[in-house]
Amino acid sequence: MASFSSLPTLYSTRILELMPHLSRPPKLLFVENVVGFETSDTHAKMIETLKSSGFVTQEFILSPLQFGVPYSRPRYFCLAKRNPSSFWSPCFNDKLIWCPSPLFVHDGEPVTDECLRPQDNWDKLLESCVPVEHFLEFKSTAGPKTAECGFEDANIVSREPNDPSKGHDERNGFSSTDLDLYHVPLSLIDRWGSAMDIVYPDSRRCCCFTKSYYRYVKGTGSLLATVQPEIKGKGFPLKEQSLRYFTPWEVANFHSFPEHFVFPDHVNLKQRYALLGNSLSAAVVAPLLHYLFTEPS
Structure with a gap:
């Protein structure tokens, strides 16, 4: 499995350039970035490279608010699997998903198309937090x-x-x-x-x-x-x-x-805040990773 999270564009582009030339490319890929990345040129290049390398993708924009956490931190995520692996819900292949429902629906029930529409009002989620x-x-x-x-x-x-x-x-x-x-x-x-x-x-x-x-x-x-x-x-x-x-x-x-x-003792107060500011929400990433590693029965 390979993962890169909010890397500078230069490094992200270089990783994409190397992907087609790897003798043993990863079978799974997990990408995290800020909202807005999904409309960037680097994103378009990433999707193009993954498709040409035999990957299928599902993309998400999720916030901890959707998991009951009173913390507004929407982020872009891309999950990719290389053939012949497949996602549990293949109907969402090559789509941008705005809700966590596909991560938890494993009994064959369909997920509504609402997941494919941007969240109109994040604040309506606050009652569940x-x-x-x-x-x-x-x-x-x-x-x-x-x-x-x-x-x-x-x-x-x-x-x-x-x-x-x-x-x-x-x-x-x-x-x-x-x-x-x-x-x-x-x-x-x-x-x-x-x-x-x-x-x-x-x-x-x-x-x-x-x-x-x-x-x-x-x-x-x-x-x-x-x-x-x-x-x-x-x-x-x-x-x-x-x-x-x-x-x-x-x-x-x-x-x-x-x-x-x-934190290690040598990490001072300001450094702790800086590290936390660059970190990920475990409440969001954990179900994403579980879904990524889940194979259809």
Whole structure:
């Protein structure tokens, strides 16, 4: 099996150039990229090369929101199998699929054509998502009471919250008394408050975290209001909502990483955010890989 994920165009093009000349080409291929790749010249070249090399493809645009995770991170995926291997649902060969239904339908039931149409409104999926509070490492110290951690639905494993009185937390490599590390300075709120995306423990949507999260606040991911105001949103002074960044462990939760996941001690805080921003959603990738490896009976 071969896989390349969000590689620079130069490297992706080079891999495609080498594909027809391999003496032992891969039997399976998994590709991930940002939404928009499906309309690019590199995508067209990839599909052309795969077809000429004996591959059949199925393409998806999926978000964790479709798997019950309150995390908006739509991504392009391409699954490819080389003949004589075939997909469980061959009716979707050479098509772009916008829903996860084919990944779970293995009993011969047809999947509606709605899967072939772009998602008109991602927000209508929010009712099926669990609240943000289930992903938090630290309990809220003010405002409405947050739910206990420990939920295991929707391919997510939440960690036990830290006890700030316990000092050093070896799982994170940082002192749990340093929650101030994650507080958003008032100076940033003054300057960038209008551009911030604010969520609350009972929210069912969180914006995509990028590799620049924690270094910049505009367009890099949501911030958590730890004090819930009478009126949510920016109609209430942001300075009174006690905004903080999500911790690396919480971002890992949104990516559905397993409970035993840890960073090496030498990886600093900003590097952790950068690595997470470039990572994949396990809740999305796991069923895709399972489907890719499943052969028709």
